[in-house]
Amino acid sequence: MAEGPITPEHCARARGYQMKRLGLGLAGTALETGAALALLALAPRGGWPLPAAPVFLAGAAYFALLALLRQAVSLPLDYWEGYRLAHQVGLSNETRAGWLLDQAKGALLLLLIGCPAAGALAAVMARWPGDWWWIASALGILLGGGLALIGPVLLAPLFFRFKPLADPGLRERLEGLLARTGARVRGGVWEMDLSRKSRAANAALVGWGPSRRVVLSDTLLACAPEEVEAVLAHEIAHEVGRHIPQLLLARAAAFAAGMYLIQEALDHPAWWAWTGLAPLPPGEPAAIAAVWLLLGMWGAALAPGVLAYARRLEHWCDAFAVRHTGSGRGMASALEKLCVKNLADPYPPRWVVALFHAHPPLGERIRRAREGAA
Numbered sequence: 001m002a003e004g005p006i007t008p009e010h011c012a013r014a015r016g017y018q019m020k021r022l023g024l025g026l027a028g029t030a031l032e033t034g035a036a037l038a039l040l041a042l043a044p045r046g047g048w049p050l051p052a053a054p055v056f057l058a059g060a061a062y063f064a065l066l067a068l069l070r071q072a073v074s075l076p077l078d079y080w081e082g083y084r085l086a087h088q089v090g091l092s093n094e095t096r097a098g099w100l101l102d103q104a105k106g107a108l109l110l111l112l113i114g115c116p117a118a119g120a121l122a123a124v125m126a127r128w129p130g131d132w133w134w135i136a137s138a139l140g141i142l143l144g145g146g147l148a149l150i151g152p153v154l155l156a157p158l159f160f161r162f163k164p165l166a167d168p169g170l171r172e173r174l175e176g177l178l179a180r181t182g183a184r185v186r187g188g189v190w191e192m193d194l195s196r197k198s199r200a201a202n203a204a205l206v207g208w209g210p211s212r213r214v215v216l217s218d219t220l221l222a223c224a225p226e227e228v229e230a231v232l233a234h235e236i237a238h239e240v241g242r243h244i245p246q247l248l249l250a251r252a253a254a255f256a257a258g259m260y261l262i263q264e265a266l267d268h269p270a271w272w273a274w275t276g277l278a279p280l281p282p283g284e285p286a287a288i289a290a291v292w293l294l295l296g297m298w299g300a301a302l303a304p305g306v307l308a309y310a311r312r313l314e315h316w317c318d319a320f321a322v323r324h325t326g327s328g329r330g331m332a333s334a335l336e337k338l339c340v341k342n343l344a345d346p347y348p349p350r351w352v353v354a355l356f357h358a359h360p361p362l363g364e365r366i367r368r369a370r371e372g373a374a
């Protein structure tokens with residue numbers, strides 16, 4: 001089955017690593033869910049943690065406690081997965097201090113964005129008890145769109161350094177590709193200094209409007225020019241296929257539907273009798289934990305369908321790249337190198353793909369690219 005640089009030894013090591021990562025990730029999610037449930041069941045009601053404060057402030061404070069609690073319970077597992085295990089397999093070259101600093105930055109960012117958002121949600125729930133779902137949905141969708149807009153320009157540089165693609169040979173290939181495909185990526189192509197933290201390689205199309213750009217990791221740029229060109233063509237295919245707006249719209253619709261269902265659930269005391277939890281009157285900050293838990297369940301229920309659709313789009317982009325680079329050879333060898341560099345499992349178990357993967361198995365993508373090359 002394995003050909004080229006993907007050896008049976010790689011497959012065995014990658015399977016072991018990826019399954020451990022998945023196990024640790026699922027255990028972390030279980031712990032976070034348990035912590036949120038415990039807070040919902042055990043914390044006092046009546047505006048806790050700031051009973052005398054305006055609803056907005058009480059909601060923001062509740063979110064801060066919830067977020068810090070979640071971070072605290074899953075931190076040991078995150079450390080095991082993201083630092084220890086990644087070092088054991090030779091993927092990460094980040095220092096412990098650097099890893100901790102990134103965690104702290106991530107937590108701070110979550111509080112800066114999440115606290116006002118949660119405060120606003122609590123205030124909207126208090127003010128419009130029967131109609132909050134669509135007002136909160138509209139605000140949440142605006143926030144999500146805003147974050148997608150500023151993410152590549154303002155947020156990602158907090159973790160990595162970016163500069164416009166420098167290599168003149170690659171720039172020329174890129175311009176040729178854009179001319180052939182008629183695509184326009186407003187923000188251009190950028191390289192990111194992933195090598196400071198990791199040996200893995202990656203590429204992505206991110207942002208929208210003026211912040212839309214293709215980002216390539218410097219670790220990817222070590223590949224042969226025809227391989228980088230194939231990866232670039234795949235990312236340009238996401239632009240040509242308008243995949244980011246599709247994804248944002250689908251996410252907005254799913255979010256609004258989820259909020260509607262959550263309002264219905266919170267409005268029905270029978271539910272609360274069944275769960276054994278005290279009902280939540282409008283504006284009770286504990287509703288933040290309930291919304292977080294129920295949104296998580298809603299997301300998990302939708303995931304298999306959303307991921308299956310995402311995998312179809314990825315196949316389409318691979319086929320597009322093979323068509324527009326003239327051969328599947330570059331794509332096949334690029335994917336093989338990514339598989340080895342990232343210690344990816346080329347043939348993950350079917351249930352793992354169905355439940356967790358937004359990309360088709362690399363083994364299948366490589367086979368299709370080779371068929372395109374033949």
Ligand SMILES: [Zn+2]
Pocket residue numbers: 234235238314317
């Ligand atoms: Zn893709």
